[in-house]
Amino acid sequence: MTRQARCPFDPPPAGIAAQQAAPLLRVELADGSTPWLATRYAEQRALLSDPRMSADITRPGYPIPGGGEGAGSAFSFILMDDPEHARLRRMVTAPFMVKRVEAMRPAVQEIVDGLLDDMLVTDAPVDLVEAFALPMPSLVICRLLGVPYSDHDLFQSNSKILINRETSANEKRQAVGALVDYLHGLLRLKAEEPGEDVFSDLARRVEANELSSDDAAMMGVLLLVAGHETTANMIALGTLALLEHPHQLQRLRENNDPALVTSAVEELLRYLTIVHDGRKRVALEDIEVAGHLIRAGEGVIMATDLGNRDPQVFPEPNTLDLRRDARHHIAFGFGVHQCLGQPLARMELQVAYTTLFRRIPELKLAVPLDEVPFKHDGSVYGVYELPVTW
Template sequence: MTVTSKPAGENPAGMARFPMARADGCPFDPPPALRARQEEAPLAKVGLADGSTPWLVTRYAEQRALLSDPRVSSDITRPGYPSPVPLPADGSPVSFILMDDPEHHRLRRMVTAPFTIRRVEAMRPAVQKIVDGLIDDMLAGPRPVDLVEVFALPVPSLVICELLGVPYDDHDMFQDNSKTIIKRDAAPEQRQAAFGRLAAYLDELMGAKLADPGTDLLSGLAVRVNAGELSRQEAARMGVLLLIAGHETTANMIALGTLALLEHPGQLALLRGTDDPKVVAGAVEELLRYLNITHNGRRRVALEDIEIAGEVIRAGDGLIMANDIGNRDPSVFPDPDRLDLHRDARRHVAFGFGVHQCLGQPLARMELQVVYSTLYRRVPTLRLAVGLDRIPFKHDGAVYGAYELPVTW
């Protein structure tokens, strides 16, 4: 296999550069250089484009240990934090996922309730209706179709809009700006402008919720703003985070998961042939482990000296937990490069670990369970309309996936 021309190679100091390149023809596997480093040692220094040299953590045990260590910070403003993009020059506040406790906990708890398993399960019939409706529309239209455009992106967008209280009619605007924000090679001014447009949009929505709150999540934040627990700016920025995270990650997982299953017909047959919710739930966990679309690593910085795996991480050292290769650690997941829907993959770190693990994981799991248990049974002859080599993959973003997925049936 040849290696793609995405960022790779050695920096002037002789260290491997991060991020690393996937191999051509292997769109589901982490970069070969990540596997080589995992085999050599659990930690190694790597070079970033800005000249910094954080620690790259490649093994599962060390990733979980560091992600749950209180001596490790998620605060992007701390010196040494290996930020994948420059911080806003205007000193704008950052998302609570890039903060430490107690501020992280204070803000996160304000949006936790809608994402509890009980509340999410109550949404399952509505999500099923959305999925069935989109499949109906797809089957009634021409073919081939781009599954990303007609299905993978609309499903989570409709769901998160309903949850937040955002008009779905505005989806083109927020999807376009979201793509710019998470695109790795977008210019800082482009990214800042896109974030500004989304923040202004959410601020306007927040104004409407303040005047006339409903039962949606943004209205719940508006109540807290009126109570003095939260500033209007904080509420709008939380809305931006939830809107982006609520549709981008799941959309990519729907498309990439479908592609992986189409390329593994035996596994697809197992999923298509079951109506057991436990089997479907297990398949979702294995696909999350196998694909791991968050491929930029979980970024942190050490607050104190930490001894781990024979190394000393110094206070101020940056850390990158490469969770895509962590989920392929053979000491935890035997034969890790094999997609096996019967595997018990619940221990994966696709959603992170520790206090900062993904807030929306119950919702993402439920949406994927509905999609994966419905799409392939209703469209049993679903297949790619082009060769795998013609699928445009998102090598240039913080979230991995496919820009387009042409399919027919």
């Protein structure tokens, strides 16, 4: 569905029209298949938490052209069902728990300040994506996982291929292969010289026969790609949204209340909802939802960007309001597959937005909004560049 150029932060008009028409309706994919589209918040939460809905990309009827071809295997346990999903996920849960993440806040603050120090001695205009939004979460996830940041060109370039909807299945397979080969090598190094990081723990599990080397490498691809791409896009797109809503930005600049900062991040997550291919499932049994019968083997796409703009749940949903209580949004999904890294993402965004606008209060766009290149071709929405000045 195509967005309106003059409303780059809003869901596509066709999606809004679909939401107004019905909570579930049929859509057609490029391969001619006709899965269901869930357009409203209540039905999306109900389906995402229903154990009769499978996340297994290899099942017939899963709503993606070509089934599991291309990048599917790169995303490890998020495209599996329990009990295997739960077994693998538990192996990497601890580093992303709230207390562990909060202990990282000073280190994240140091990374943010260092990047802004470098940016402020550069002549404006500056591309905020290249100077700040992309390196910041990349540095953080590298530290957490135990990946040398010096290798960032390799994982960033291949990540871009994986989340671009216009690259071929073969190109995505090659990108997955490059990342898997790299991570196999890293696991071998961690087995020889372990540290206190996620990949060292995965290497120990491989040696203990709790995990195959292939599964460990695939888990690594998931954590590495998801750990920097989504947050990088949220930093840049959220910054742009705030610059385009100066009254909301003024609230954030003038108030150091941690509660407002927390609220602002949740509202930006709701308002922008950068995962734009929806959450996909296939029914294992017949399921009745909102008066519609989803039959076993039929696919369902949960358009969470539409769910987070549902007026029955969020009054005036197309208004960015940093004081809104948006904590119940579904930008991170819902149910057993909700985003593992959400505590880390929240903390990074809180540090990034507040520090950026505190240290550069005169920050502004260096080009008109219609010259900003948006990622309309990506499964994760954002901007390719964000020229700013001060």
